[in-house]
Amino acid sequence: MLFMPYLAKKPQMKTIIVSNRLPVKIIESEGNYELKQSEGGLATGLGSIYQKDNNIWLGWPGLEVTDEERQKDVTRDLKDMNLAPVFLTQDEINLYYEGFSNEVLWPVFHYHPTYAKYEQDYWNSYVEVNKKFRDALLEIAEPEDTIWIHDYQLLLLPGLLRQVQPDCTIGFFQHIPFPSYELFRLIPWRKELLEAMLGADLLGFHTFDDVRHFISAASRLLPVQAAANEITYQNRRIVVDPFPMGIDTPKYEALTHEPAVIDTIKMLKETFSDVRMILTIDRLDYSKGILQRLQAFDMLLNNHPEYIDKVVLYMIVVPSRDTVPQYRDLRAEIDQLVGNINSRYRTINWNPIHYYYRSFPIEMLSALYSMAEVCLVSPMRDGMNLVSKEYVASRKDETGVLILSEMAGASKELIDAILVNPNNIVEVTGAFIQALEMPLDEQKRRMLAMRKVVSKFNVHHWVKIYLDKLAEVKNMQQSMLTKHVSGLVRQHIEEEYSKAEGRIIFLDYDGTLVGFKGDINEASPDQELLDVLNKLIEDQRNKLVLVSGRSHETLDTWFKDQHIDIIAEHGAWQRKAGGEWAQLDGLYSKWKEQILPVMERYVDHTPGSFIEEKSFSLVWHYRKVEEGLGEQRANELASLLSFIAANSGLQILPGNKVVEIRDIEVNKGKLALRWLQQEPYTYIMAMGDDHTDEDMFKVLPEKAFTIKVGNSKSAARFFLRNTQEVRQFLKQLAGLKDQ
Numbered sequence: 106m107l108f109m110p111y112l113a114k115k116p117q118m119k120t121i122i123v124s125n126r127l128p129v130k131i132i133e134s135e136g137n138y139e140l141k142q143s144e145g146g147l148a149t150g151l152g153s154i155y156q157k158d159n160n161i162w163l164g165w166p167g168l169e170v171t172d173e174e175r176q177k178d179v180t181r182d183l184k185d186m187n188l189a190p191v192f193l194t195q196d197e198i199n200l201y202y203e204g205f206s207n208e209v210l211w212p213v214f215h216y217h218p219t220y221a222k223y224e225q226d227y228w229n230s231y232v233e234v235n236k237k238f239r240d241a242l243l244e245i246a247e248p249e250d251t252i253w254i255h256d257y258q259l260l261l262l263p264g265l266l267r268q269v270q271p272d273c274t275i276g277f278f279q280h281i282p283f284p285s286y287e288l289f290r291l292i293p294w295r296k297e298l299l300e301a302m303l304g305a306d307l308l309g310f311h312t313f314d315d316v317r318h319f320i321s322a323a324s325r326l327l328p329v330q331a332a333a334n335e336i337t338y339q340n341r342r343i344v345v346d347p348f349p350m351g352i353d354t355p356k357y358e359a360l361t362h363e364p365a366v367i368d369t370i371k372m373l374k375e376t377f378s379d380v381r382m383i384l385t386i387d388r389l390d391y392s393k394g395i396l397q398r399l400q401a402f403d404m405l406l407n408n409h410p411e412y413i414d415k416v417v418l419y420m421i422v423v424p425s426r427d428t429v430p431q432y433r434d435l436r437a438e439i440d441q442l443v444g445n446i447n448s449r450y451r452t453i454n455w456n457p458i459h460y461y462y463r464s465f466p467i468e469m470l471s472a473l474y475s476m477a478e479v480c481l482v483s484p485m486r487d488g489m490n491l492v493s494k495e496y497v498a499s500r501k502d503e504t505g506v507l508i509l510s511e512m513a514g515a516s517k518e519l520i521d522a523i524l525v526n527p528n529n530i531v532e533v534t535g536a537f538i539q540a541l542e543m544p545l546d547e548q549k550r551r552m553l554a555m556r557k558v559v560s561k562f563n564v565h566h567w568v569k570i571y572l573d574k575l576a577e578v579k580n581m582q583q584s585m586l587t588k589h590v591s592g593l594v595r596q597h598i599e600e601e602y603s604k605a606e607g608r609i610i611f612l613d614y615d616g617t618l619v620g621f622k623g624d625i626n627e628a629s630p631d632q633e634l635l636d637v638l639n640k641l642i643e644d645q646r647n648k649l650v651l652v653s654g655r656s657h658e659t660l661d662t663w664f665k666d667q668h669i670d671i672i673a674e675h676g677a678w679q680r681k682a683g684g685e686w687a688q689l690d691g692l693y694s695k696w697k698e699q700i701l702p703v704m705e706r707y708v709d710h711t712p713g714s715f716i717e718e719k720s721f722s723l724v725w726h727y728r729k730v731e732e733g734l735g736e737q738r739a740n741e742l743a744s745l746l747s748f749i750a751a752n753s754g755l756q757i758l759p760g761n762k763v764v765e766i767r768d769i770e771v772n773k774g775k776l777a778l779r780w781l782q783q784e785p786y787t788y789i790m791a792m793g794d795d796h797t798d799e800d801m802f803k804v805l806p807e808k809a810f811t812i813k814v815g816n817s818k819s820a821a822r823f824f825l826r827n828t829q830e831v832r833q834f835l836k837q838l839a840g841l842k843d844q
């Protein structure tokens with residue numbers, strides 16, 4: 106095992122869990138209160154972490170405590186349980202929690218944007234309370250601690266913390282879905298939210314879809330670089346990955362043997378001796394699809410009267426926020442629909458829907474999970490949904506059927522359930538029939554497969570892989586730091602430079618010496634750059650070689666007066682300082698006649714793209730094309746060109762917002778080697794930012810100082826973050842003062 110953060114840590118380092126609510130239940134009576142550990146899935150999973158050593162869980166204890174003496178008492182009692190409080194006022198609960206969290210983030214993230222209320226007061230309070238959490242954290246956190254922040258109430262906390270503790274380890278996990286960009290962009294404070302989330306080192310979601318949506322929103326709204334599951338933002342590399350949360354599976358299995366559960370099962374069996382049970386359990390919420398499932402049950406009884414008297418829907422709805430108008434209305438609609446169905450179909454001995462608007466002890470849930478032949482989980486959107494997994498874990502005899510909405514995160518793992526679109530009432534009705542008629546051997550086959558998943562990917566596994574990954578990300582960031590040209594690394598490179606007699610310095614142009622411009626012709630060298638280059642050339646010990654993909658005509662105009670060697674068009678053209686341009690031998694360009702029309706078709710179909718024609722290459726640029734579309738067309742074009750140009754001696758190179766096709770002989774690496782052979786240099790340096798520069802990094806001798814610009818993966822030994830750092834570093838070498 107590579108990373109065991111919570112075993113291998115130094116004793117004084119601790120892990121701090123942060124969430125809106127602490128995992129305690131507060132039982133208050135006659136002015137006194139008692140604190141009880143919560144049994145929720147997250148509390149159990151994280152129990153092995155926060156209850157150990159000096160680790161701690163920070164959050165709101167769940168009741169308003171205004172009196173300072175009382176606050177001290179609560180703090181002391183919580184401390185014994187490794188918990189620390191953030192006290193919130195009623196006003197803060199109303200605006201930050203009920204307001205911004207539940208009336209902005211919750212509806213938008215669950216695809217109900219019309220329910221969102223974008224109140225400025227909500228946002229202000231959300232910012233203030235997140236700061237309150239940060240301040241409470243700073244009182245207990247040391248710089249080397251690991252901090253794991255949970256859920257949508259604290260989206261700003263990673264960024265707020267990063268500002269004051271730039272090097273600390275921050276994980277963030279979101280338990281609810283992350284919506285598609287189209288939804289997320291509706292939020293007036295979308296940029297602030299994203300920027301703050303990117304303060305984390307590792308961002309975790311339940312599913313790959315959430316990850317995709319997050320990366321796409323970040324790419325469109327912020328100046329980030331995204332590649333696979335990594336985002337580079339403000340010179341930090343952040344990993345975004347799916348971590349589907351599990352449940353405490355052994356606990357749900359063990360519950361079925363408890364006397365209280367066995368007695369309840371017996372009682373339920375007597376009550377429901379002649380009927381088959383379909384179970385549903387949810388909190389009251391518009392994201393849960395409760396009305397739609399009632400409609401499907403209605404359709405079942407209406408179209409298939411053979412189930413009348415034979416099947417009951419046992420429906421638990423756990424009370425939630427029913428003073429808020431949307432929830433009050435939803436509850437009234439459910440009451441009405443249940444009443445309507447029951448009054449239409451009931452018989453003397455049979456009631457179709459057993460509806461409970463309250464919560465039950467876990468023993469009752471366990472008994473119901475054991476009893477119900479079918480469990481229906483049909484949310485319109487759900488980050489994960491743990492009820493579906495609890496049902497599976499409780500089915501020790503491997504019978505029973507789970508009907509599961511494809512909109513729940515759990516559907517990505519429990520693929521052996523009957524998966525339904527909860528909006529499709531006909532399909533859900535069909536699923537009822539399929540479930541009720543499913544042969545025993547099929548039930549067992551499906552249930553066994555799901556039980557394996559639920560057993561292996563349990564909540565302890567989830568905690569472990571998340572924290573292991575967080576440590577791995579931190580290690581990756583730290584090993585990147587050792588490659589950054591700063592501190593001792595920089596000192597070493599500079600010392601070697603001063604000592605050397607014969608130096609050769611290969612410099613890429615775009616993205617290395619100058620930043621990218623929308624218009625490729627706007628990137629001509631400015632005075633500052635020319636000054637640095639001139640100063641470097643002045644030193645007789647230096648040979649400067651510009652190695653660029655640009656056309657030799659452009660470079661010739663720009664560097665007419667510089668005594669500098671130039672390799673243009675990736676090597677197709679060369680010019681010695683003060684000499685004439687020469688072309689690489691043996692190249693031909695007839696192939697362009699065939700390729701140009703293909704590229705032109707892509708220009709016609711892709712607004713904002715254009716072709717750059719060079720002597721021995723063609724480049725399709727898409728920097729100004731709509732985000733996403735450009736990448737998609739570039740992939741298509743690259744694969745089409747690979748097909749057309751197979752075995753033709755041409756090379757297709759997807760680059761930084763470009764797709765280039767060129768003669769395979771044209772290669773920065775090959776040309777750089779030619780230069781090296783001309784004199785015995787003792788100091789070799791090469792700088793570049795894109796994959797064409799990798800050819801150079803790979804072929805240069807091991808002792809060469811190869812420097813990648815930008816901190817993405819590279820064969821280079823070192824990196825500088827951007828063109829500003831490159832210039833600052835070159836100025837230093839040239840002995841120029843930085844202005």
Ligand code: GDG
Pocket residue numbers: 146280281350386387388421423463464465466467470487488489490491492495
């Ligand atoms: C967020 C996300 C994600 C329900 N009724 C009773 C009761 N429950 C328990 C269930 C289950 C839990 O509540 C509800 O599970 P969810 O998955 O909906 O969890 P939430 O915390 O509400 O929601 C969700 C989850 O976070 C985890 O990341 O899955 O998508 O919205 O454990 O058993 N428990 C008791 N009595 C009840 O009547 N004792």
